[in-house]
Amino acid sequence: MNAAGVVAESISKRYGGTRQTQALQDVSVSIQPGQFVSILGPSGCGKSTFLRCVAGLERITDGSLRVGKDPVAGPPDNIGMVFQRDALLEWRTIRNNILLPIEFAGKSRENYQHRVDALLRLTGLSGFADSYPHELSGGMRQRASICRALVDDPRLLLMDEPFGALDALTRDQMNVEMQRIWMETRNTTLFVTHGIAEAIFLGDVVLVFCPRPGRIVEAIPIEFPRPRPLEIRESPEFGRLVTHIRGLFEGMEH
Amino acid sequence: MNAMMSSAKNFMHGMISLIVLIFLWEMVCRAGLVAPIILPAPSDVFVELFNEAGWYASQAWYTLLITLAGFACAVVGGVLIAVALVSSRFFERYFYPLIIAFNSIPKVALAPLFVIWLGTGSEPKILIAFMIAVFAVIIDTVHGLRSVPPDLIDLGRVLKGSPLSFFLKVKLPSALPSIVAGLKVALSLALVGTIVGEFVSSQKGLGYIIMSAQGSFDTVRVFASLSILALMGVVLYGVLAWVESKVIAGRRAQN
Numbered sequence: 221m222n223a224a225g226v227v228a229e230s231i232s233k234r235y236g237g238t239r240q241t242q243a244l245q246d247v248s249v250s251i252q253p254g255q256f257v258s259i260l261g262p263s264g265c266g267k268s269t270f271l272r273c274v275a276g277l278e279r280i281t282d283g284s285l286r287v288g289k290d291p292v293a294g295p296p297d298n299i300g301m302v303f304q305r306d307a308l309l310e311w312r313t314i315r316n317n318i319l320l321p322i323e324f325a326g327k328s329r330e331n332y333q334h335r336v337d338a339l340l341r342l343t344g345l346s347g348f349a350d351s352y353p354h355e356l357s358g359g360m361r362q363r364a365s366i367c368r369a370l371v372d373d374p375r376l377l378l379m380d381e382p383f384g385a386l387d388a389l390t391r392d393q394m395n396v397e398m399q400r401i402w403m404e405t406r407n408t409t410l411f412v413t414h415g416i417a418e419a420i421f422l423g424d425v426v427l428v429f430c431p432r433p434g435r436i437v438e439a440i441p442i443e444f445p446r447p448r449p450l451e452i453r454e455s456p457e458f459g460r461l462v463t464h465i466r467g468l469f470e471g472m473e474h
Numbered sequence: 475m476n477a478m479m480s481s482a483k484n485f486m487h488g489m490i491s492l493i494v495l496i497f498l499w500e501m502v503c504r505a506g507l508v509a510p511i512i513l514p515a516p517s518d519v520f521v522e523l524f525n526e527a528g529w530y531a532s533q534a535w536y537t538l539l540i541t542l543a544g545f546a547c548a549v550v551g552g553v554l555i556a557v558a559l560v561s562s563r564f565f566e567r568y569f570y571p572l573i574i575a576f577n578s579i580p581k582v583a584l585a586p587l588f589v590i591w592l593g594t595g596s597e598p599k600i601l602i603a604f605m606i607a608v609f610a611v612i613i614d615t616v617h618g619l620r621s622v623p624p625d626l627i628d629l630g631r632v633l634k635g636s637p638l639s640f641f642l643k644v645k646l647p648s649a650l651p652s653i654v655a656g657l658k659v660a661l662s663l664a665l666v667g668t669i670v671g672e673f674v675s676s677q678k679g680l681g682y683i684i685m686s687a688q689g690s691f692d693t694v695r696v697f698a699s700l701s702i703l704a705l706m707g708v709v710l711y712g713v714l715a716w717v718e719s720k721v722i723a724g725r726r727a728q729n
Contacts, residue, residue, distance in 0.1 A: 277628055301632045307625040310725040311647045323643065324635030354725065 222298075223253035223408045224288035224375035226274055231283030233269055233434075242433035243269040247283070249427060249436060251410070256402055258423030259412045262469060266434020267412045268380055274410060275301055275378050287376055300369030300407070302379040306361045308353040308368075314340075315349040318368045325372060332371060339367040342401055359390040363397065370405060377407040381414065392450055395421055399447060417453050420461050428465060430472045437468055514694045522698045530683075534702050537668055537679040540596055541710075544603020545664040549657060551604065552611025557641075559612070560619040573612065581605045581667070585674040599671030599679075606667035607660040614656025618649030654721050658714045665707055 226249075233244040244266045251257050261267045272278040273285060276295035287296040300321070308317050315336055322332045340346050343363040345356075353361055362382055369377055383391045383398075395418055402409055402422075413419050419426045426440045440461065444452055452458055496516045502508060503515035510518070523530060555573070558565045584605065588598035622645050630640040672681025680699045687695035 275628075275632055277631060295632045295634055297634070299632060301629065303625045303629070305623075305625060307623070307629050309626075309644065309647065311650075320643070321633050324630075324633040324639060 222373050222375055223406060224296075225253045225255075225408065226251040226376065226410070227284075227286045228270075228274075229284045231273065231280045231285050233266070233273060233278060234281045244273070244280075245433035245435050247434075247436055249439065251408065251425075253408050254406045256409045256411065256422060256424045258419035258426045259410060259429060260414065260416065260419040260426050260465070261429030261434075262414060262431060262472070264434075265429040265431040267414075267429045269434060270429070271378050271380055271410055271412050274376070275299065296376070298372060298374050299376045299378060300372070300374035302362070302365050302369045302377070302382045304381040304384045306353070306365035308361055308365055310353050313350050313352055314345065314356070314364050314367075317353065317364060318371050320368060321372045327372075335371060336367070339370055342404060343367055343397065357390075358386050359394055362386065362394065366398075366401065370401075370407065373405075374407060377409040379409065379411045381412050383415075383418070384413070391415075391418070396450060398422060403446060416462050416465050417458075420458060420465075421448060421450075421453060426465070428468050430468070437472075440465070511691055511693055514697055518694050519697045519701060522694045523701070526698075530698065530702060533678060533680055533683055533699075534706065537665075537672065537681065537703075538706060540599045540671070540679065541603060541661075541665045541668045541706075543596070544600045544667055545607055545657075545661050547600065547604040548607035548611050548660050548664060552608045552656070552660070553615050553653065555608075556612045556615035556619060559616055573609075577609045582670050585670050588671075589675045594675045594677075598674075599668055599676070602671040603664040603667030606670075607664040610659040610663055611653070611656045614659070615649065615653050618652025618656075619645060621652065622648045651718070651722050651725065654714065654718045658711065658718060661710050661714055662707060665703070665710065669703070 669681040
């Protein structure tokens with residue numbers, strides 16, 4: 221197993237220009253290797269900015285940010301990223317999409333064929349290796365893009381509202397699958413979402429972000445044992461967490 | 475399947491209109507409503523084409539080769555220039571305005587100059603075809619390369635591939651539909667450029683036949699050449715439209 225922690229020490233991110241915006245202010249968090257962390261907040265709260273900083277796609281303006289032992293300066297080695305819109309290459313088959321990180325890393329595709337097959341089995345896409353993305357449904361496409369992110373056994377899996385574009389039923393199903401995949405692979409996972417139930421259902425911890433300036437208002441540990449069934453969302457304990465988080469959001473509006 | 479059926483249907487409809495048009499034209503000529511020197515009957519044009527088939531074929535072949543050579547240069551040159559424009563700030567800043575300015579010169583007006591420079595062989599004609607066609611390739615390729623979805627750019631950065639493999643595996647294929655759309659326009663323009671070149675100075679090709687037939691008021695010959703040109707234009711366009719449908723097939727509309 222190959223999992224890295226993430227440590228942020230009072231990081232800030234300002235966007236320059238005439239009207240300076242404080243996208244992140246004084247964000248500190250320590251994420252353990254192998255943890256599943258949900259990053260929750262309304263739009264404009266800096267949750268995606270935080271993820272992009274960890275991915276090395278945005279530069280922090282203050283503080284220190286480390287993935288594993290290394291300070292983040294540009295994208296860290298061996299991370300996987302899943303985008304809201306799957307970002308599959310339409311002209312490649314599912315198998316060849318999943319092998320893209322292997323090609324970019326300059327490794328032999330042959331050595332990873334078994335890995336691809338295993339991931340396709342894990343995500344229920346076994347029959348679709350040679351299909352093209354347009355032949356798959358939205359949920360299946362997103363599963364394929366998760367396979368792509370996992371193929372090289374990343375130290376860190378970053379997911380930016382991966383199920384945001386899916387319908388509610390597919391989304392529920394994807395949540396269950398995501399939990400199963402994560403329990404199998406145990407990658408350190410940062411999962412950005414604006415769905416409260418989704419964040420609680422999946423996370424070991426929920427980091428609640430709030431806007432203007434973007435910051436963490438609370439880190440809530442989630443203690444439900446795994447595997448968690450979807451019905452857990454009907455439990456009083458779950459309800460209390462939802463109410464609590466909703467209260468945090470309502471407190472934000474001034 | 476459906477798309478193929480409908481394009482076959484469009485083709486049928488076009489053929490029916492064409493046949494009706496030719497029929498009416500023939501009637502007008504037979505009735506003696508226009509002098510043959512102004513508008514020859516289609517049947518006369520067919521007879522001319524049939525009797526001189528070998529000669530027309532060799533002239534058309536020459537025009538086709540020049541067109542394809544000009545087009546090939548435009549594709550290679552246009553894509554390379556577009557790649558340079560997109561990947562280098564310097565190139566974009568200093569050369570793009572120049573290219574735009576150059577594009578606004580009517581290229582046809584340059585034809586005599588190219589004859590002075592390059593003589594009366596194939597080269598000036600290829601150059602004119604290239605000049606007229608290349609901008610369509612540049613503009614659509616630049617557009618395609620600039621429209622790569624931001625997620626794909628981020629994906630490339632996170633995966634840390636070499637710039638070259640990212641370009642070949644992600645950017646270029648992503649821009650391909652746009653590039654092919656440019657090629658479709660460029661091919662028609664290359665044919666225009668070739669004919670212009672043959673007008674200006676030539677002893678060969680369909681453009682030459684038209685010019686020399688004009689001198690002797692041989693309208694039949696002009697129409698015979700025009701009908702070959704029309705056919706050539708349609709076939710060339712059809713080939714690229716087919717390529718385009720192959721490229722686009724299986725792609726979700728990108729944004």
